[in-house]
Amino acid sequence: xxxxxxxxxxxxxxxxxxxxxxxxxxxxxxxxxxxxxxxxxxxxxxxxxxxxxxxxxxxxxxxxxxxxxxxxxxxxxxxxxxxxxxxxxxxxxxxxxxxxxxxxxxxxxxxxxxxxxxxxxxxxxxxxxxxxxxxxxxxxxxxxxxxxxxxxxxxxxxxxxxxxxxxxxxxxxxxxxxxxxxxxxxxxxxxxxxxxxxxxxxxxxxxxxxxxxxxxxxxxxxxxxxxxxxxxxxxxxxxxxxxxxxxxxxxxxxxxxxxxxxxxxxxxxxxxxxxxxxxxxxxxxxxxxxxxxxxxxxxxxxxxxxxxxxxxxxxxxxxxxxxxxxxxxxxxxxxxxxxxxxxxxxxxxxxxxxxxxxxxxxxxxxxxxxxxxxxxxxxxxxxxxxxxxxxxxxxxxxxxxxxxxxxxxxxxxxxxxxxxxxxxxxxxxxxxxxxxxxxxxxxxxxxxxxxxxxxxxxxxxxxxxxxxxxxxxxxxx
Numbered sequence: 001x002x003x004x005x006x007x008x009x010x011x012x013x014x015x016x017x018x019x020x021x022x023x024x025x026x027x028x029x030x031x032x033x034x035x036x037x038x039x040x041x042x043x044x045x046x047x048x049x050x051x052x053x054x055x056x057x058x059x060x061x062x063x064x065x066x067x068x069x070x071x072x073x074x075x076x077x078x079x080x081x082x083x084x085x086x087x088x089x090x091x092x093x094x095x096x097x098x099x100x101x102x103x104x105x106x107x108x109x110x111x112x113x114x115x116x117x118x119x120x121x122x123x124x125x126x127x128x129x130x131x132x133x134x135x136x137x138x139x140x141x142x143x144x145x146x147x148x149x150x151x152x153x154x155x156x157x158x159x160x161x162x163x164x165x166x167x168x169x170x171x172x173x174x175x176x177x178x179x180x181x182x183x184x185x186x187x188x189x190x191x192x193x194x195x196x197x198x199x200x201x202x203x204x205x206x207x208x209x210x211x212x213x214x215x216x217x218x219x220x221x222x223x224x225x226x227x228x229x230x231x232x233x234x235x236x237x238x239x240x241x242x243x244x245x246x247x248x249x250x251x252x253x254x255x256x257x258x259x260x261x262x263x264x265x266x267x268x269x270x271x272x273x274x275x276x277x278x279x280x281x282x283x284x285x286x287x288x289x290x291x292x293x294x295x296x297x298x299x300x301x302x303x304x305x306x307x308x309x310x311x312x313x314x315x316x317x318x319x320x321x322x323x324x325x326x327x328x329x330x331x332x333x334x335x336x337x338x339x340x341x342x343x344x345x346x347x348x349x350x351x352x353x354x355x356x357x358x359x360x361x362x363x364x365x366x367x368x369x370x371x372x373x374x375x376x377x378x379x380x381x382x383x384x385x386x387x388x389x390x391x392x393x394x395x396x397x398x399x400x401x402x403x404x405x406x407x408x409x410x411x412x413x414x415x416x417x418x419x420x421x422x423x424x425x426x427x428x429x430x431x432x433x434x435x436x437x438x439x440x441x442x443x444x445x446x447x448x449x450x451x452x453x454x455x456x457x458x459x460x461x462x463x464x465x466x467x468x469x470x471x472x473x474x475x476x477x
Contacts, residue, residue: 054130054138057470059185061122064463065115073446073458074114081419081449082381082409083198083235114202115462125152125183127470135160141183152183152206164215174205175213175225175265176283177335178313181476188331188389189428190442190462194403195383199309199339201234205285209259221269221279231260236307236339237287243302247369252302252346253291260289275320281313283337290341298351299372305343312336325394326432336384338408343379347372379411387426395433401426406449420449440464 067073078084115122124144132138137159141152155170173181179196191197196204213225231237237260243251263285272278285308292303313335320328352359353366366372383405391397406421428442442462450456 054128055471057125057127057468059125059127060465060467061124061185062465063115063120063122063190064118065120065461066117067458067460069456069458071117073460076448076450076456076458077194077198077422077446079448079450079456080198080405080422081451082379082406082411121146123184125185131159132156164217166213166215168211168213171206171208172211173203174207174227174229174263175211175267176205176227176263176285177265177311177337178279178281178315178333179335180204185466185468188333188387188399189401189426190440190464191444193335193385193387193401194405194422194424195335195337195385198405199235199337199381199383203234205229205233205236205261205263207231207233207261209261220271221267223267225265227261227263227265228259229261229263230258231287231289233261233287236285236309236341237261237289238291239289240291240293243293243300246300246348246350247367249348249369249371251293251300251348252304252344253293254304256289261285261287276316276318278316279314283309283311283313285309290343292343296347298353298355298366299347299349301345301347301373303343303345305341305376307339307341309337309339311338326391326397327394329389329391329397331389332386333388334384334386336382338382339380341379342376344374344376346374375413377412377416380408381406382408389430395431397430397432399426399428399430401428409449420453420455422446422448436468438464438466440466 069076122145125141126144127139127141129139130137135158137157138155139157140154143150143152151171153170153172155168155172157169158165158167161167173183175181177196179187179193180200184192192202192204207227207229209227209229211225211227213223216222216224229237232239239256239258239260240253242255243253245251263283265281265283267279267281269277269279287307290303290305290307294301294303314333316330316332318328318330349366349370349372350368352364352368353372354364357364359367383403384407385401385403387399387401389397389399401424403424403426404421406419409421410416410418424444424446426442426444428440431439433439440462442460442464444460444462446456446458446460448456448458
């Protein structure tokens, strides 16, 4: 039976299929494309009933926003020690970051979270899903953000591989962790958890590549998967390619062919009966190329090396029977990630230093093409979040979330510099009049470590409206 669950209700504690299929073609339950007409027998016309009529859905996401720091709360967050440009190692000077920040040459400036004070149309999502033929399903999502249009996802999944196997090709959100695969309209809170955003960027791990997964033919749901991705994700696999030399001195950055990011994941869901569901997960990743270039006043500070991460995630849901809507429903969710980057650093001067002296002045220490610092070091950061959502009435839920990043937060040679952690406390009240709409009031308080022991605090208030129409596919657990 086809299921059509609109994106606005997805965060309202839907149940999860705890058991894997045991006969017939194994379809991945985490696939967002839910329209699966029965394939036609071989020898008949090879096509799909939805070839001229794909499932189309539109999600409008708007918000009113304010904070108590002049609209600078998002900037304060991005300056968190150990996670921002120039805080990786040697952050004594300001500069423009390329490759690991929130706006780089790969077009990653779009943010699902950053808002101006006042009214905002955060984004409009348009999704298309269809069964192509007996062998492939396809899913495409566009995001309209102000005057920009972005291809969020565009991928094809197989329908008929043997032995519980499924392959995915295209641009997609990785199955690493739990929330990484979800679009903003599926989140239980307005914004992404800190550990996801600060370790992996505004989009999470969103890459072009291939995925191969396997669902075990057992009564307990078990899914294993691996991914080979091009490798351009902020924070873990940012790629710039070779940069121009300065006065004959080579920059440290080099061209590297993809794929450059490799991940693996496991999902396990024991059968707890009709009202209870739980899923446990583990993820790992390795990037063969991480590149970052920070343009200082007189020199380029280049970083290049490798990166890896691992993480654990868990979700528990309780949905009481009896037709009481959301009343009594409960969801508990959490994730932990640990990231390590092993980097080489080279500072190459493109102007004279000090700037107030002529280049031919004998007191001028550096000339264009000179190397100022050349060393190797390691970054280590981690973080977690824990959140709970409870149905207080038929159409009302309340949620609480605690974020902390930088429990391990150091950089440099032999341990190097160590910084404090950053924290955030969030509460949300949700009203879901129908499955097609949602109103959310959210309050957040941040306590961010920004510079050598100094801390910045801020308060944020969000009033969000989401409206959904069209045939949106069923969401995952």
